Amino acid sequence: MDYTLRICGQAGQGIQTIGGSLARYFARSGYHIFTNKDYESRVRGGHNYYQLRVSDMPVISSLDRIDILVALDAVSLEIYRIDLKDEGHLIYDSKSLHQEYKQDNYLDIPFEILAAESGGSKIMSNSVATGAILGLLGMDLEILNGIIRESFAKKEQSIQDSNIAAAAAGHQFAVKACTSCPLTADTVNNNPRMLISGSDAIGLGAVASGLKFYSAYPMTPSTGIMNYIADKEVEYGIIVEQAEDEIAAINMALGASYAGVRSMTGTSGGGFALMTEGLSLAGITETPIVIALAQRPGPATGLPTRTEQGDLNFALHAGHGEFPRVILAPGSPEQAFYLTNKAFGLAEKYQVPVIILTDQYLADSEWTYDGFDTSRLHNHDQRLRGEALANMNNYKRYACTDSGVTPMAVPGESVNLVVVDSDEHNEEGHMIEDAATRNLMMDKRIFKKLPHIREEISAPAYYGSEKPEIVLVGWGSTYGVLKETVQILSGEYEAAMLHFSEIYPLPEIEKLDYAEIIRKASVSLCIENNATGQFERLLRAEAGISFTGNIRKYDGRPFSADGLTGEVNARI
Amino acid sequence: MDYTLRICGQAGQGIQTIGGSLARYFARSGYHIFTNKDYESRVRGGHNYYQLRVSDMPVISSLDRIDILVALDAVSLEIYRIDLKDEGHLIYDSKSLHQEYKQDNYLDIPFEILAAESGGSKIMSNSVATGAILGLLGMDLEILNGIIRESFAKKEQSIQDSNIAAAAAGHQFAVKACTSCPLTADTVNNNPRMLISGSDAIGLGAVASGLKFYSAYPMTPSTGIMNYIADKEVEYGIIVEQAEDEIAAINMALGASYAGVRSMTGTSGGGFALMTEGLSLAGITETPIVIALAQRPGPATGLPTRTEQGDLNFALHAGHGEFPRVILAPGSPEQAFYLTNKAFGLAEKYQVPVIILTDQYLADSEWTYDGFDTSRLHNHDQRLRGEALANMNNYKRYACTDSGVTPMAVPGESVNLVVVDSDEHNEEGHMIEDAATRNLMMDKRIFKKLPHIREEISAPAYYGSEKPEIVLVGWGSTYGVLKETVQILSGEYEAAMLHFSEIYPLPEIEKLDYAEIIRKASVSLCIENNATGQFERLLRAEAGISFTGNIRKYDGRPFSADGLTGEVNARI
Amino acid sequence: MMEGLFQLTVLREKSMPEFKDLKGIEPAWCPGCGNFGILKAFKDTLVQMNIEPHEFTAVSGIGQAAKFPHYIKCNTFNGLHGRALPAATGIRLANHKQRVMIFTGDGDCYGEGGNHLIHTIRRNINMSLFVHDNQIYGLTKGQASPTSAEGIHTKNQPLGVFSEQLNPMAMAIALDCSFVARSFSADPEHLTKTMKAAIEHNGFSLVDILQPCITFNKLNTYEWYKERVYYLENEYNPEDRVSAFARSLEWGDKIPLGIIYKNNRPALEDRNPVISELALVKQQFNGTLINKTLREFY
Amino acid sequence: MMEGLFQLTVLREKSMPEFKDLKGIEPAWCPGCGNFGILKAFKDTLVQMNIEPHEFTAVSGIGQAAKFPHYIKCNTFNGLHGRALPAATGIRLANHKQRVMIFTGDGDCYGEGGNHLIHTIRRNINMSLFVHDNQIYGLTKGQASPTSAEGIHTKNQPLGVFSEQLNPMAMAIALDCSFVARSFSADPEHLTKTMKAAIEHNGFSLVDILQPCITFNKLNTYEWYKERVYYLENEYNPEDRVSAFARSLEWGDKIPLGIIYKNNRPALEDRNPVISELALVKQQFNGTLINKTLREFY
Ligand SMILES: Cc1ncc(C[n+]2csc(CCOP(=O)(O)OP(=O)(O)O)c2C)c(N)n1
Ligand SMILES: Cc1ncc(C[n+]2csc(CCOP(=O)(O)OP(=O)(O)O)c2C)c(N)n1
């Protein structure tokens, strides 16, 4: 079983409500699902969709071809009907669309009427639709009813009841109308599965790493992270500050970090641009900070609600002057969770900025899991505080050590003073002008630290044939689609995937000789959601690696497994 | 004849006055000179110097070893005396330094007393010192007197007279005291030479390119450009606006460019960081702009008055999203002049941002020339205005053309509307959401334009042996020192220099096969004023070039020809 | 070498703009949004003032408000979030014979762009700034803006807004802004009148327009505003800075609409000798001067 | 897994700071610079208030003024030009049991950093901002700053400054800043008194300090200020916002020194429940909660 459901319509019509309930329903029922969103930069209207892929087997990417299309308006129906499989079904309400369709597999379900009959208003059409879809799949409503009660928990009981009735009405109608429907859901062991998006996973990872201070300015697609963390403010003792702009956001976070707490900011490309001076400040002051950079298509405002991997080069080189940084690029919500934890660890241990590179596709996609394992988290406070600090004499913030790292004292916790400066400085943190101290500090910051940091970087994920003829290489949010594409290709070829989620510094070749794997393959493709092949360039510049070809997509849309398979086949 | 003179002392003591007069004196007398500055980030005090190299032959870099050291205070004397050649002379005033030195070659000249005796105040010590130096060199004062009159043109005649008298007194004293001095100036044909700094050359180049709008926020070492242009405001009809911050600076310049005039901004690394969002805006709106990025050592505030080539990577990749840009990096004031003109041409022709990468060393160095040739300037107005525009129907700002370039209409000059948008847009400039238009516009901006731009990029400058065993490669401000080092090395080796002043896109290999030249040399060194070898990385990433070694300097000081020769020898 | 640089313009006869000629692309605002009232009022203003589409440039940042220029026919510079004012400054200084109007949101103008507002007011360039003040971040789905009421709860301010609500009128008066007014998107007559006065004013004008966001601002609704707004009385003297300041502090039960403050500071364009005769964009570059300038380096 | 994260502090007995103990590195200011008066007054303030070097953090941007923290002994965050206030905000919110003082220049604070000033005032965090207002950009050698007098000529403003001089006092009052004062670097007694009052005030305090720059500001000299400054009379009521505004407009022949405006808005630290009991930096991270939070995703 592997069904793709798409709910499409105008923003504000309830796409998210229907899709969200279904996603939760399937996850709770024990199915593997993958969801993703496609929406315009507007609050009402336009054409948008929420897509779910449901299976009894793990699914980690989207497909282009649809089994069930739910159309909430006529324009969206026109746009997306071409993606419907021949054997697929379309659900709509001819009354609200002011339009009837003659096709056999187009099911006209009177959402609004059924909603009204269930004692509800037009708005309950969403519950009718949700019930109808489940009816089509021959699934029962029990778990859905619980979900409906939860989502209306703050409303009166009667609203919950009418929504449940509406769902039942839709279900019944569909079951009746669709006697010949070939769609049936396989049964799965019904252990509820965890359902989480990339955004939430980063937020959760931060909270689970002892984050205490988050300052940011709203910007799609990073706002989800802020919302998640804000929701946990009181429970976890976190201050979330909406800054007046991104410059303030990063400088606040650096101030808080200096004062002794784990801090973070998040933004998208345009906001990140404004943060680059602050990034450089983190560099010279050696102040830990985690920055979530959620990419969207640029330049400038670009396509604000769509996806791209177009800011890698910028993240690698942002900020004036030379200083080390770490760039992590999770490929799934699970990776996002653990890598966010790793980001805090590296930032604090090496006193460097760590950038988590995500994008709209990962931010808005939901994956299912058995669960996350908190024993895999590493939280070691690297600060100098308490007794260790109090007993210290003559503390110097930038005392030169073999590793390049000087313990960070918490200011005010002892008589030791903590002096940091954006000018080049001496061991005490005071500004200097001489060449010798400059060399000392540059060596401390760059050449001493970098080798240690690099040791911590994990090898890329390897998946597929042990002797691959075809190697697909990618980074960040394409993890799922690459892996599924390799699965598909494996029927015919010796294929493998190399996926990098820790991308700077590049992993040491000793951990896994990815250069050799790429070199040996007869077809090696670097696959990126951008126009100029930024990761490919990084591998060439830093590791002398070259590919036989590449696949690049820069229309603001993510890769799909079927689409990518076609692209790869065209290059074999 | 090849003398190095260094005037050192505290900021505010008149180092610049003495050095500046001497520089002008030598240039006007027909000598070749090269000057550079070393100063701290303070307005008074500290230790600083102004250094001149004077010769009857072209000189284009500085040397470490000094022939005449003028010390205006005791601390500076202590610091810099080690650089004095054995046969060199030091000039000081024991009274104002409160210190006497016994060495034979240390000339104690009573600057203050002689100034007072000439009817002037202490401040005229500077004229005494200037006169004394010329005395030491056996040169006469006629030209100096003219220079003194000019610099005090706004003061009373009596002040001019006393300064002239003071210079004469210093001259006389030195001639008398230094009968045994071996220093003598060779005579040259006394055609006055042009003397110009890197900063002024960029300002002049901009003015000579029809610049109409310059907005910037002060930041060392870019402020000189702004000062130069501001001085020409009325004469050339230019608006110079001091912005409230660098974000405003670039957005103002983009606004002015949109409205139809050639515009420019200038800054250093930290300010450039703040401009990166605007750079991206230039990218998507295809608005021409020239940005002078005068580098200084970072990160953050770093060493504000010193030099580094540390922002190349940042300039290459600044701004979110993907869009083309041009980066020029002049190696001399002459190159700065012509390349600034080229920057305006390319920016307007291809509607892209062009970055002129300079640094404190080039900005503050003065070179001498026979003159600049204005017939080598290219100024073609690429805008659509006047009759051509008025006769146009249905103008579309982003109409797709074969070259990717759409004529830029001046808004308001006709009924044609000019619509530009930071969102992805259609041919009319209105925001869009669809994938097809996105692809069209990305192809227009990036893939169509880049090959044309690349054709315009000149080959690197080649100098030296035709079959070099040793190749020194560099970019930007190291031009002079590389060339002189090759001259020195050429005594012993087959040596050559490859200097890149147009660095992005990289010049086509067809114009000069620099890859081959580097590959063939038994010693190839990439020489950069930074820690991580940014240009070396660019050559590797874009052209697969590798070197046998490199020389990098990141202590905030420039290379000197004698210093660099030593470094190269250590690698042979 | 400099031939052809900067040709002169060909003039055509003026035609009268009509409302229907001003229609831009289809608005992507929510049905019922307060922005529609502003759109209509501005078109009326253009018609009444007889300003043709090509005779002005509309500049905006990013946000719901900032989409405005696309919805009318005009020269458009739709720039970056928060950065409309500096772009407008450059546009106007390059060509001060062209009108420049700026359309921004409260977040755009008072949040991200606050610094530019301060200094643009100080420069006093003759442009009109219209702030669609819905007291919320609309486009990014409902975060607090600088003018949001203290205490309101949003997704990322679950503990309520702690910052004091910004009073843009008071701030503008403190900065001696040469024209400071407030209007209401649901009062088309007043809004059109105010827009006209702002555009006619010689100097920088700021019009803060109360604009209901029906989707995200559940506090400051049409009704909420309607119950509170009133017109400044006829006798009111907007030229007294201190009493204007006192009046600008009124907010809550009563919210004054009208021109709260104005003065006669000369506009920058009238002071800079570089453009005293000709707009910058019309000035020919005189390349022959360069050889003279070169002599200064000898 | 979370052991050892965030240990508690060990306290020691308080000792009395003496003036000589507060000496930092050698100042790089010009001899005679007005900054020296501020340095002395601030050290006096610390001694009088019995604040030890480790008991506060001095935050600054970039400029001559911003070098200040290096010249006293203290915890120091010398950040970016214009960005002292957000850094200070982060520092104070992370540890509101520690005093935070900010030292910036007029360019730093009112120019590059203007937006942060607006919004830091709105947040009303209990910190003191001292602006060394020399009405010029000192460190970068004499360009006009936002408080430079209209009409002055500089190297990059050869036609004279066209923008109206910023009045930081009026602006702060318009933003309802909870403490607004002006003092003079050459009046150590008044300055020390004002600094103390600012530090003692529970809320955000702004002290604009007239500070002669003897090298680049040839207009606003010691004499120029001395001829004009006067103390606000004893009866003056700084809590009346409108009359404070009127008084803040005084500049030219007479320049008032003293606390021009103050109010009793509660400080942010006193309102955010997250830090109502313990400073953020002292709060232990409770890792055991996470498993419960994970359940929310099922
Ligand atoms: C640098 C940057 N930061 C953030 C954003 C995201 N963003 C777009 S519009 C907006 C706020 C819009 O609020 P407002 O200006 O009040 O306009 P409204 O939508 O309410 O009309 C934000 C935060 C952006 N585009 N650029
Ligand atoms: C982003 C950035 N822009 C510009 C500068 C250069 N800069 C350093 S200090 C300064 C102005 C200083 O003026 P002010 O704040 O008044 O301080 P003062 O030196 O007068 O005390 C400037 C423009 C910088 N360091 N960073």
Ligand code: SF4
């Ligand atoms: S979200 Fe609010 S401001 Fe935006 S279009 Fe909808 S109603 Fe208008």
Ligand code: SF4
């Ligand atoms: S330049 Fe002015 S402000 Fe700076 S130290 Fe000198 S006198 Fe003081």
Ligand SMILES: [Mg+2]
């Ligand atoms: Mg708004």
Ligand SMILES: [Mg+2]
């Ligand atoms: Mg100043």
